[in-house]
Amino acid sequence: IDCLFCKMNSGQVTAQKVTETEFAFAIRDINPRAPIHDLIIPRVHIESGRDLEWVHGDVLAGMFMLSAEVARLEGVWEPGYRLAFNVGDAAGMTISHLHLHLLGGRTLGPEG
Numbered sequence: 001i002d003c004l005f006c007k008m009n010s011g012q013v014t015a016q017k018v019t020e021t022e023f024a025f026a027i028r029d030i031n032p033r034a035p036i037h038d039l040i041i042p043r044v045h046i047e048s049g050r051d052l053e054w055v056h057g058d059v060l061a062g063m064f065m066l067s068a069e070v071a072r073l074e075g076v077w078e079p080g081y082r083l084a085f086n087v088g089d090a091a092g093m094t095i096s097h098l099h100l101h102l103l104g105g106r107t108l109g110p111e112g
Contacts, residue, residue, distance in 0.1 A: 005041045005097040018070055023062025026070045026102075035105025036074045036081070040067045046098040049087040063100050076104030084111075 008015040009025065018026040018038055029037040042059045046052065052060070064083075071077040081104030086093040 003045060003097050004095055005099065006045050009041070009043050019066065019073060021062060021066050021069075023059055024066045026066060029101070034103040034108065036076050036103065038070050038074065038102045040070065040100040040102060042098055047096050048093060048098055049085050052098070067100060067102050070102055071104065074102075074104065076102075080104065080108075082108050082111075 004013060007013040008027070015025075015027050018028060020026065022043070024040050024042045026038050026040050029039055040063045042063055044056075044059055046056060046059070067083055068077070071081050074081075081102055084101045084103070085098070086101070
């Protein structure tokens, strides 16, 4: 699979990780939409939310647990933050590997 996030996971592409666990790792978005904009990326390749199955429950739980740790590390745990998955081109998904956006650091209005 020619996937940027898989290459980051394997070390083929260098990535400055915010933190990581056995299930996922977190990096800062290179095109941030908020003062804090990190990506929570599962270590296993899943194309998108459309490809999730029941067997991915541990991966998803691991991603959400890591997002809580990232929120604490980035200082947005108390004031609040947004978590979002983009699914498909119309939603702005640019890398075909499931990832969770964590945004914060400013007041976030309604989106969509």
